[in-house]
Amino acid sequence: MFGLWCTRQYRKTVMRGLSHLFDRGLLETCFRELATRLRREEDELCRVALLGWMDFVARAHGGELYRQFKELLPNALGLRRSDGSVLINCREKLICNEPLLCLKAYLFCKKRWMEKKLRSLAAGTPYAEVARVLLGEGDIPEECGGRSENCAIKC
Amino acid sequence: MVRAPTLESEIAFCYEVKAVECAKEVKRLLSRNGIEANFFSEYPDVYVIGLNDGNLPEWFLKSFSEIKPRSVREVLGFDEGDLRYRFGNMVQGKSPYDVRKRKPYWCPALRRLSIEVYYERPKYWKALERLFYKHVDGVVREFVELVPRSLKDIWDLDRGGVKLALLDGKTLKSKLREIAEIKSRSYNGLSTLQLVNGDTLLGVVGGREEKYYIANLLSGLLFRSGCIPYYVELPTTRSEYLKLPRALYVGVGLKKVGEEYAKGIAVLMTGLGYVVGYVDKDFHIRGRSMEFLKEGELEEFVDSIKEALERYRNNTHAEPDLIVVVRSRKFHDAEWETLRRNFARHWLRLSSKGLLLMSSYNYKEIGPSRAVEVGRTRVDGGLHGVWLVQLSYFNSAVKVSYFYTGDDATLPLAAYIYLRSLDFTSLTQNRTSLPPVKYARNYLKWMYLSQ
Numbered sequence: 001m002f003g004l005w006c007t008r009q010y011r012k013t014v015m016r017g018l019s020h021l022f023d024r025g026l027l028e029t030c031f032r033e034l035a036t037r038l039r040r041e042e043d044e045l046c047r048v049a050l051l052g053w054m055d056f057v058a059r060a061h062g063g064e065l066y067r068q069f070k071e072l073l074p075n076a077l078g079l080r081r082s083d084g085s086v087l088i089n090c091r092e093k094l095i096c097n098e099p100l101l102c103l104k105a106y107l108f109c110k111k112r113w114m115e116k117k118l119r120s121l122a123a124g125t126p127y128a129e130v131a132r133v134l135l136g137e138g139d140i141p142e143e144c145g146g147r148s149e150n151c152a153i154k155c
Numbered sequence: 156m157v158r159a160p161t162l163e164s165e166i167a168f169c170y171e172v173k174a175v176e177c178a179k180e181v182k183r184l185l186s187r188n189g190i191e192a193n194f195f196s197e198y199p200d201v202y203v204i205g206l207n208d209g210n211l212p213e214w215f216l217k218s219f220s221e222i223k224p225r226s227v228r229e230v231l232g233f234d235e236g237d238l239r240y241r242f243g244n245m246v247q248g249k250s251p252y253d254v255r256k257r258k259p260y261w262c263p264a265l266r267r268l269s270i271e272v273y274y275e276r277p278k279y280w281k282a283l284e285r286l287f288y289k290h291v292d293g294v295v296r297e298f299v300e301l302v303p304r305s306l307k308d309i310w311d312l313d314r315g316g317v318k319l320a321l322l323d324g325k326t327l328k329s330k331l332r333e334i335a336e337i338k339s340r341s342y343n344g345l346s347t348l349q350l351v352n353g354d355t356l357l358g359v360v361g362g363r364e365e366k367y368y369i370a371n372l373l374s375g376l377l378f379r380s381g382c383i384p385y386y387v388e389l390p391t392t393r394s395e396y397l398k399l400p401r402a403l404y405v406g407v408g409l410k411k412v413g414e415e416y417a418k419g420i421a422v423l424m425t426g427l428g429y430v431v432g433y434v435d436k437d438f439h440i441r442g443r444s445m446e447f448l449k450e451g452e453l454e455e456f457v458d459s460i461k462e463a464l465e466r467y468r469n470n471t472h473a474e475p476d477l478i479v480v481v482r483s484r485k486f487h488d489a490e491w492e493t494l495r496r497n498f499a500r501h502w503l504r505l506s507s508k509g510l511l512l513m514s515s516y517n518y519k520e521i522g523p524s525r526a527v528e529v530g531r532t533r534v535d536g537g538l539h540g541v542w543l544v545q546l547s548y549f550n551s552a553v554k555v556s557y558f559y560t561g562d563d564a565t566l567p568l569a570a571y572i573y574l575r576s577l578d579f580t581s582l583t584q585n586r587t588s589l590p591p592v593k594y595a596r597n598y599l600k601w602m603y604l605s606q
Contacts, residue, residue: 045245092394094397097400097401097426125243125386126245
């Protein structure tokens with residue numbers, strides 16, 4: 001499947017520091033579109049999936065876009081306390097007992113042990129589907145609107 | 156609710172009697188003065204006072220201090236209305252009743268589920284079919300297939316697989332013993348046979364409760380087929396409460412089955428609401444209070460549960476973060492009568508580091524969405540305490556009595572709310588009994604009826 005292959009390859013490319021090969025204009029357009037969809041999306045799991053893609057795009061772009069993403073992430077995940085601090089402790093193993101919280105925590109903390117927990121989620125469940133998005137192995141699920149043409153990044 | 160500052164006040168003379176006897180004396184004295192009071196045997200300095208006109212005499216207010224209930228959300232950071240339910244296809248719902256519109260969260264096989272429906276009269280099947288097509292969305296109907304079968308003989312129900320039986324109300328009475336035997340044989344912690352009174356079903360058709368009725372039935376059938384109809388998202392980041400989704404729950408019930416015997420059952424359930432097995436044991440008992448005659452029998456029962464826990468650990472390679480033992484009132488009372496405060500030491504063999512023992516039963520009204528801590532005591536190995544909690548749809552509070560090896564006295568409240576939401580056989584917000592205990596009690600009921 002093109003989307004799946006593309007996403008996995010895309011993530012590898014970003015990790016290898018080859019992100020300069022991507023069209024920066026397209027990355028910005030994709031990021032803005034995802035941000036607009038995020039504002040409308042009420043389902044938390046779909047929000048996490050959208051943020052997962054925004055994470056890849058922002059990392060690939062780097063610079064200002066990545067700074068913006070880091071800034072919006074705690075609020076977008078609903079993890080900001082009223083005093084400005086963040087609700088999640090990245091070293092708290094119990095966070096991954098609750099799969100939705102584990103997905104959010106992974107986006108925020110990017111810990112290796114969280115990745116292992118996400119991979120162990122029961123296949124076929126909605127959480128496992130979104131985990132694949134965050135791990136760079138899946139696309140935004142169709143139930144969340146899928147990935148639009150603006151984000152059809154050629155790998 | 157009020158607390159007496161000292162029990163040797165001018166209210167009652169009870170310097171040299173036991174605290175419970177003193178509390179009885181205080182209760183009598185208050186009653187003579189027109190104040191209806193009840194006390195807690197675990198904390199005899201705490202009383203629940205009925206406030207008819209809201210006014211209490213000055214002498215009373217001088218002697219007692221009020222313990223004000225707090226909102227459940229204030230105590231826990233969330234209440235039962237904040238729970239969210241995750242179904243298949245990414246869908247999140249606010250109500251478990253969405254089960255009739257959404258694919259289940261998880262099923263052991265992705266193939267279509269075929270459930271045989273045995274009907275005693277064709278009109279029962281017609282009524283069910285009508286409700287199913289009217290209220291269950293296509294996405295679920297594609298996944299769940301109801302296969303009608305005319306019931307020729309009651310023993311037709313005594314076959315493998317998940318079945319729904321639509322029976323005449325008279326048959327349910329006249330063939331009770333046979334039905335009970337078939338029902339008990341269908342158990343493996345949870346029965347694979349769902350019984351429905353066909354006449355009740357006919358009464359539902361055309362009424363406002365149609366969609367709720369079919370949602371309950373569908374959820375129960377999915378559950379009996381090994382599916383998890385929905386996943387309950389716990390709206391918290393508090394690490395103590397996050398033990399609950401990965402805890403293993405043991406629901407314990409007790410039923411008198413003879414003059415001197417009682418049957419005890421323990422149903423094991425995961426934090427996702429999935430039943431993984433059960434253990435049973437005969438107890439010698441005495442009198443109406445069903446005191447255990449032999450303490451060793453309770454030890455043997457706990458040992459059997461421990462073996463079942465070990466099997467679960469080995470099969471799943473999972474170590475639960477917490478073992479929660481939830482007991483029916485009868486079991487709790489029998490333990491209390493026999494062992495008093497020491498009952499926790501038997502259960503500590505299940506897990507000395509992460510064990511919550513709790514029992515819950517209906518109590519008096521304290522106000523909707525309110526909780527109040529009656530008391531807490533540090534005992535050997537953990538915390539013992541009592542809460543009253545009244546959820547928003549309830550007319551009365553539930554008394555939650557607990558022992559916990561950890562430090563967070565609010566965990567039993569969070570566990571109570573979380574566990575209620577895992578009852579896939581009754582989706583109503585008014586449900587009171589907690590699922591693993593409910594399953595244990597149902598099993599005991601059918602086992603008793605079949606003998």
